[in-house]
Amino acid sequence: MGRPPCCDKANVKKGLWTPEEDAKILAYVSNHGVGNWTQVPKKAGLNRCGKSCRLRWTNYLRPDLKHEEFTEQEEQLIIQYHAAIGSRWSLIAKHLPGRTDNDVKNYWNTKLKKKLAKMGIDPVTHKPISKILSDYESISCLSNNHQIRSLDQNITNSFSSQCKISPSDNPGTQFQDVTSFNRYILEEVSSSSLSSSTSSISNGQSSSHLLVPTAAYSWGQKNSVDPLLVTDITEEEHNYQGFLAADSPPQILEKSSQFQLIGVNHSNSKVTDDKFGMPDCKSAAKNTVTSSCYDYEPLSVNSFVKTLLDRDNEIQLDFPAFDDILDY
DNA sequence: AATAGGTACAACCGCATGTAG
DNA sequence: CCTACATGCGGTTGTACCTAT
Numbered sequence: 074m075g076r077p078p079c080c081d082k083a084n085v086k087k088g089l090w091t092p093e094e095d096a097k098i099l100a101y102v103s104n105h106g107v108g109n110w111t112q113v114p115k116k117a118g119l120n121r122c123g124k125s126c127r128l129r130w131t132n133y134l135r136p137d138l139k140h141e142e143f144t145e146q147e148e149q150l151i152i153q154y155h156a157a158i159g160s161r162w163s164l165i166a167k168h169l170p171g172r173t174d175n176d177v178k179n180y181w182n183t184k185l186k187k188k189l190a191k192m193g194i195d196p197v198t199h200k201p202i203s204k205i206l207s208d209y210e211s212i213s214c215l216s217n218n219h220q221i222r223s224l225d226q227n228i229t230n231s232f233s234s235q236c237k238i239s240p241s242d243n244p245g246t247q248f249q250d251v252t253s254f255n256r257y258i259l260e261e262v263s264s265s266s267l268s269s270s271t272s273s274i275s276n277g278q279s280s281s282h283l284l285v286p287t288a289a290y291s292w293g294q295k296n297s298v299d300p301l302l303v304t305d306i307t308e309e310e311h312n313y314q315g316f317l318a319a320d321s322p323p324q325i326l327e328k329s330s331q332f333q334l335i336g337v338n339h340s341n342s343k344v345t346d347d348k349f350g351m352p353d354c355k356s357a358a359k360n361t362v363t364s365s366c367y368d369y370e371p372l373s374v375n376s377f378v379k380t381l382l383d384r385d386n387e388i389q390l391d392f393p394a395f396d397d398i399l400d401y
Numbered sequence: 402a403a404t405a406g407g408t409a410c411a412a413c414c415g416c417a418t419g420t421a422g
Numbered sequence: 423c424c425t426a427c428a429t430g431c432g433g434t435t436g437t438a439c440c441t442a443t
Contacts, residue, residue, distance in 0.1 A: 089411070089437075111428075127429080128412070163431060174431070179410050182433095 085114070085122045090129055094119055098126060098134055132175045139171035143180055151177055151185060156199040 101117035107130065110123040119126065143151075147169055154165040160181075162174035169177060186196040195202050 087413075124429085125412075131430095132411075160432070175411080178432075183409050 084120075085125070086120045087125070090133075094121070095129070095134060098130055102130065102134075132173050137171060138173065138176075143172075143184075147172070148185060148188075151181060152189070152199075155181065155185075155196075 097117045097119050098113070101113055105116070110127040113119070113123055113126045114121050117126070121129075150169060151165060154168065158164060160178070162178045162181075166172050166174040166177045189196040189199075190202075193202050194200070195205050198205065
């Protein structure tokens with residue numbers, strides 16, 4: 074059944090590589106070529122995991138790697154590619170000869186992010202920070218409640234993947250997957266009064282059935298845009314941002330006096346109460362992400378795929394170099 | 402000189418997908 | 423067809439080095 078493990082994980086060396094170990098890898102590769110990494114530690118006389126050997130080779134020892142500073146031109150390429158495709162480091166690295174995904178990622182995290190921030194550009198959205206701040210200030214609820222917080226973790230906490238639903242639901246309900254969650258939401262929506270719900274959201278009352286921002290933040294993180302600032306996306310995009318991009322099964326977390334909370338548990342965020350002034354956040358979401366957020370319709374697979382393809386087409390137009398990657 | 406804090410980057414971890422047995 | 427490992431990837435951590443006090 075299956076294959077034997079490549080190494081005894083408990084008894085292999087970890088940490089920095091010594092010149093002697095590097096020499097063994099180099100000697101092995103020069104004699105046997107690259108590949109079959111599970112055999113490398115044994116054959117090269119190393120007390121390392123094969124995976125560790127492979128990483129050492131691909132990220133450091135490969136003879137075609139550059140070890141000098143990144144050039145201005147490389148910097149510009151990284152920034153442009155990151156703006157277009159986000160943190161897909163391996164794709165970006167393919168367009169920078171001699172650089173690995175690890176190189177590019179480290180350079181971005183240690184240098185370029187700070188450089189952009191100094192220039193007044195938000196490294197996540199690639200938009201001017203002044204524009205972002207003015208957009209946030211235009212969200213009346215947040216400014217009225219003095220809830221403009223830092224643009225990173227707190228936004229995650231207040232907007233990640235949360236919905237409210239009518240008081241008929243049971244807290245503690247967990248969903249096997251996003252699809253079952255979608256089905257649940259659609260059933261709820263179909264049995265409620267959309268017009269009154271929408272109305273009450275827009276005038277800031279919190280006692281009705283609906284429902285707000287969904288998993289837009291998760292989608293935004295994955296796509297390197299701030300969903301709160303995206304105003305020109307399609308209805309289809311919004312729907313799948315909300316319900317298809319969630320990264321873990323949703324569940325109802327708790328019941329408040331007026332409504333219950335449904336959320337998706339994120340690795341770095343968990344919505345546990347209503348302290349964020351949800352009526353105002355509802356307005357914020359409505360202001361920023363279009364009213365389609367509330368008019369749930371069953372998603373068509375075709376429209377979902379079409380949206381993905383449209384997005385890739387845009388990338389291809391801006392970056393012809395990605396033709397090979399996006400040509401599927 | 403000692404040390405605390407910051408920075409850079411190598412290495413590891415964990416997940417998703419592919420594939421050998 | 424199923425299981426378990428290999429591989430590739432992005433996120434995160436650990437550590438050596440640098441700088442300021």
